Amino acid sequence: MNEFxxxxxxxxxAMWVGIEVITKxxxxxxxPLTSGSNAVSGITILGxxxxxxxxxxxxxxxxxxxxTVLATVNVVGGFLVTYRMLQMFRKRG
Amino acid sequence: MPELPSWxxxxxxxxxxEEAAAVDTVPVETHPLINLAYLLAAVLFIFTFKFxxxxxxxxxxxxxxxxxxxxxxxxxLAMPGIINTGYITIAIGLxxxxxxxxxxxxKIEMTAMPQMVGLLNGFGGGxxxxxxxxxxxxxxxxxxxxxxxxxxxxxxxxGLSGLIGGVTLAGSLIAFAxxxxxQAFRKPISFPAHQAFNAILALLALxxxxxxxxxxxxxVLYWALILLAGILGIMLTLPIGGADMPVVICLLNSYxxxxxxxxxxxxxxxxxxxxxxxxGASGLILTKIMCKAMNRSLPNVLxxxxxxxxxxxxxxxxxxxKVKSAGPEELAMIFDGARRVxxxxxxxxxxxxxxxxxxxxxxxxxxxxxxxxxxxxxVAGRMxxxxxxxxxEAEIPYEKMIEMDAINPxxxxxxxxxVIGANDVVNPVARTDPKSPIAGMPILEVxxxxxxxxxxxxLSPGFAGIPxxxxxxxxxxxxxGDGKKAILDLVSAIxxx
Numbered sequence: 384m385n386e387f388x389x390x391x392x393x394x395x396x397a398m399w400v401g402i403e404v405i406t407k408x409x410x411x412x413x414x415p416l417t418s419g420s421n422a423v424s425g426i427t428i429l430g431x432x433x434x435x436x437x438x439x440x441x442x443x444x445x446x447x448x449x450x451t452v453l454a455t456v457n458v459v460g461g462f463l464v465t466y467r468m469l470q471m472f473r474k475r476g
Numbered sequence: 477m478p479e480l481p482s483w484x485x486x487x488x489x490x491x492x493x494e495e496a497a498a499v500d501t502v503p504v505e506t507h508p509l510i511n512l513a514y515l516l517a518a519v520l521f522i523f524t525f526k527f528x529x530x531x532x533x534x535x536x537x538x539x540x541x542x543x544x545x546x547x548x549x550x551x552x553l554a555m556p557g558i559i560n561t562g563y564i565t566i567a568i569g570l571x572x573x574x575x576x577x578x579x580x581x582x583k584i585e586m587t588a589m590p591q592m593v594g595l596l597n598g599f600g601g602g603x604x605x606x607x608x609x610x611x612x613x614x615x616x617x618x619x620x621x622x623x624x625x626x627x628x629x630x631x632x633x634x635g636l637s638g639l640i641g642g643v644t645l646a647g648s649l650i651a652f653a654x655x656x657x658x659q660a661f662r663k664p665i666s667f668p669a670h671q672a673f674n675a676i677l678a679l680l681a682l683x684x685x686x687x688x689x690x691x692x693x694x695x696v697l698y699w700a701l702i703l704l705a706g707i708l709g710i711m712l713t714l715p716i717g718g719a720d721m722p723v724v725i726c727l728l729n730s731y732x733x734x735x736x737x738x739x740x741x742x743x744x745x746x747x748x749x750x751x752x753x754x755x756g757a758s759g760l761i762l763t764k765i766m767c768k769a770m771n772r773s774l775p776n777v778l779x780x781x782x783x784x785x786x787x788x789x790x791x792x793x794x795x796x797x798k799v800k801s802a803g804p805e806e807l808a809m810i811f812d813g814a815r816r817v818x819x820x821x822x823x824x825x826x827x828x829x830x831x832x833x834x835x836x837x838x839x840x841x842x843x844x845x846x847x848x849x850x851x852x853x854x855v856a857g858r859m860x861x862x863x864x865x866x867x868x869e870a871e872i873p874y875e876k877m878i879e880m881d882a883i884n885p886x887x888x889x890x891x892x893x894x895v896i897g898a899n900d901v902v903n904p905v906a907r908t909d910p911k912s913p914i915a916g917m918p919i920l921e922v923x924x925x926x927x928x929x930x931x932x933x934x935l936s937p938g939f940a941g942i943p944x945x946x947x948x949x950x951x952x953x954x955x956x957g958d959g960k961k962a963i964l965d966l967v968s969a970i971x972x973x
Contacts, residue, residue, distance in 0.1 A: 387629040390741055390749055397750040400522055401757030407529045410854055411877055413762060413861030414589055415538075416528055417729055420758045421596035422541060423521050424732045426751035427603040429514075429552045430743045434610035435569055436562030439617050444562065446610035448569045454603040455573020456580070457596050458545055463581035464592060465538050471868040472531040 422461025513551030520544030601644025633741030635685030642705025730759025824897020828959030899938030
């Protein structure tokens with residue numbers, strides 16, 4: 384139970400930090416914010432790689448492999464498309 | 477833990493991999509160095525969002541995000557038990573995902589950005605429930621029976637991850653289909669007893685979560701849960717109309733983060749918990765902003781149908797004999813003496829591909845010493861901030877894009893407002909008629925400007941389906957035609973005058 388509360392503490396505090404930081408993002412940058420957060424939510428790539436690499440059964444490896452593909456699409460696609468958009472804002476901004 | 481120089485810790489990491497190879501379970505204790513790397517990655521993600529507060533620093537933030545992800549992935553690959561066995565599987569997965577992601581990111585049109593984000597939201601949710609599922613099956617094979625204790629943190633979080641992840645994946649695919657304007661999904665779809673059916677689905681899903689909590693070895697419940705959550709995600713998204721898609725995209729964005737956080741509770745991994753909650757917070761904030769911009773509550777967007785037009789003025793009453801239209805030559809004369817021009821773009825401008833023509837008009841007017849600004853409503857475009865991206869792509873400077881609250885007080889001193897492809901967001905009825913479906917919605921108060929020019933194909937209503945008295949106002953001239961051609965004609969007429 385204590386362990387759960389420890390993770391819950393991290394969750395609540397991180398949510399708080401997120402709200403404080405993200406409220407300051409101007410509306411003009413909300414689309415890059417969304418695509419950037421897509422990339423960050425691809426953090427499940429960590430768990431995906433662990434399952435894909437642990438080779439416990441063929442089934443867990445398949446699930447891990449699929450998750451690795453999906454999460455990598457998020458990470459690479461998210462960061463790259465955000466970069467593309469931000470470059471346009473910088474061109475004359 | 478004994479005091480060791482850091483290089484020895486690194487060496488010991490590799491030493492441990494040999495032992496781990498013999499055991500066929502996932503290491504439960506993560507090495508402190510790896511956890512420190514995760515912490516560093518999480519801090520870098522916070523900076524990613526912090527630097528997004530200004531376009532000047534935003535690119536730097538994005539690069540820090542990439543760095544954070546590389547550190548987290550690198551640390552995970554250094555974890556005992558992975559690199560020596562399944563690295564080929566991991567490498568293929570990473571390569572395939574990177575190729576698809578890069579292809580999408582480089583090819584996508586800026587007008588299609590909401591679809592891209594929608595798809596990525598879904599993939600994030602999908603990845604999360606797949607990881608939670610894989611972990612469940614690994615625990616079934618593990619020699620450590622304590623992993624299957626009823627009601628432990630991991631199994632409850634597995635249920636939550638499955639529920640949120642399943643809803644996110646299926647809901648996002650429907651949102652994608654709607655945004656892509658695939659014919660079958662264009663209109664809101666609802667069935668008799670739709671809400672009751674959804675309630676039953678949600679209840680069944682909850683029973684699966686609790687059943688799994690009580691009997692962690694009944695993995696069938698998990699996959700039944702995914703199926704139920706998927707159907708629920710579809711049923712929740714189908715009845716939502718096109719105008720409300722920005723809210724849905726934000727909400728699903730939030731869910732994809734919460735699913736990742738739930739998976740963090742499953743794996744006892746703080747990197748996932750922190751990153752997931754950051755994304756969850758971001759999506760929630762955007763959802764709130766979008767709802768406020770439409771003056772609707774979240775439950776109303778999700779479960780309510782937009783109020784039908786009851787007793788409001790009919791199109792004939794509003795427009796009959798009052799609408800004045802003009803051609804490019806006539807309008808060119810008005811532009812002749814204009815000092816301050818505000819362009820109010822809507823998604824219609826992007827559909828007509830008129831952004832570049834509008835930029836040419838801006839350059840022409842500026843060369844004649846007029847000030848040109850852009851007034852952006854929060855729901856202009858199809859997702860938060862979408863209009864700014866579309867204008868930035870047409871090389872319209874960032875400083876010229878002004879938020880609604882900042883531009884509204886300046887309309888009385890504005891010579892010309894050029895409305896192009898926008899309708900409901902400039903409808904004064906929102907201010908004047910409390911019975912209107914858009915009553916109370918914050919609008920751009922363009923009717924207060926000296927002259928209003930509305931570029932539009934016809935007098936057809938916007939998403940809200942109500943007539944717009946602005947079109948019949950004394951200071952308004954309608955300029956009928958296709959957005960792009962209309963602006964190009966206007967530009968040449970101004971040049972000739």
